[in-house]
Amino acid sequence: MNVGFIGIGSMGSLLIDSFIGSGALKPKQITASNRTFAKAEKLADRHPGLLAVPLNYQAAIGRDIIFLCVKPLEYKRVIEELWDVLKPEQLVVSITSPVMLSQLEDCLPCKIAKVIPSITNYVCCGSTLCMYGKRMNEDDKNRLNGLLSFISTPLMIDERHTRIVSDLSSCGPAFMAFVLQRFIDAAVEETGIPREEAVVIASTMFYGTGQLLTEGGMEPQQLQARVAVPGGITAKALALLEQELDGVFNAVIRATHAKYNEDLERVTLSLYGKEVNGT
Incomplete structure (x- = not known):
């Protein structure tokens, strides 16, 4: 080939x-x-x-x-x-x-x-x-x-789902890396843990979490339930995340779709000209 x-x-x-x-x-x-x-x-x-x-x-x-x-x-x-x-x-x-x-x-x-x-x-x-x-x-x-x-x-x-599956598969690593970066930044700022140590710990945690969600057969909600003891530290933190992040990822998806639709129009105009797309 x-x-x-x-x-x-x-x-x-x-x-x-x-x-x-x-x-x-x-x-x-x-x-x-x-x-x-x-x-x-x-x-x-x-x-x-x-x-x-x-x-x-x-x-x-x-x-x-x-x-x-x-x-x-x-x-x-x-x-x-x-x-x-x-x-x-x-x-x-x-x-x-x-x-x-x-x-x-x-x-x-x-x-x-x-x-x-x-x-x-x-x-x-x-x-x-x-x-x-x-x-x-x-x-x-x-x-x-x-x-x-x-x-x-x-x-x-299905090509109709190109944008959302791209968000999950191709943009997703950047989105999740951003969240992990902010988690690490907060750990360093709040506790003084060396950044290098925090990066290693958080990154290996992220790798293990991925393994649990794939080879381990867990779903995200199931994993959270296994870690968070009712009334415990993780449960309290998850409640805060749910409150603070409400609607954030909906807005992220709306933003990527808006840019995608703009690009669709520009590509069509480039390939076919104004008379085809009606502008």
């Missing part, structure tokens, strides 16, 4: 590092392009055998799978660069949530999929959210899922 990557920013480079580190791909199976070519060259230096190319279409020619890891408003330019070189049997995989499968199928002559990776894939865990275009057959899906399974658990989702 030969794989191309167009765009090697934060998530593009993470996927490449993870595929190589997990043994899913050898560097010589990967071709990568980036708007700043020096960045692609640096990646090739880190993974000897990986081919860095200066032009996007060069990362797509002859590749079995091409990952598009660019920002939403860069898609029109990239699509125009790829149109003449893509073949019907090739598979283009977008990792950008506000670019729809139907839009890519309108604009490209090949098979289309969309996946939403997570930073947790860097340590070969967590989920990759998968959506498949109409031109993909079962062999295509199995090939893509087989590649992704080296670094994650591929989960098929």
Whole structure:
């Protein structure tokens, strides 16, 4: 299998590092392009055998799978660069949530999929959210899922739920890390515990909590009930959290959805023009 990557920013480079580190791909199976070519060259230096190319279409020619890891408003330019070189049997995989499968199928002559990776894939865990275009057959899906399974658990989702599942799977690690950071900050400020010690303790706690919620088979409410003795210290603190955080995560979800809907409109305008979306 030969794989191309167009765009090697934060998530593009993470996927490449993870595929190589997990043994899913050898560097010589990967071709990568980036708007700043020096960045692609640096990646090739880190993974000897990986081919860095200066032009996007060069990362797509002859590749079995091409990952598009660019920002939403860069898609029109990239699509125009790829149109003449893509073949019907090739598979283009977008990792950008506000670019729809139907839009890519309108604009490209090949098979289309969309996946939403997570930073947790860097340590070969967590989920990759998968959506498949109409031109993909079962062999295509199995090939893509087989590649992704080296670094994650591929989960098929309905594209209508892209934003909320992305909140949970892809944005979630940042949200939970923020909460953990604030917990650590408060522990240091209130008690004087060394920050390094607090980070180690809190991080291992977080890892163990994740294990309980997955391999351990516990649900979040069940875990809380197991820890919080009625009338005890944990129960009192949980009551305070429930009061102080009431509505916070509802507001977080509304904020991410508002930005997503804004991006949807901008992408549609970029790809089709004003006359299509009615603005």
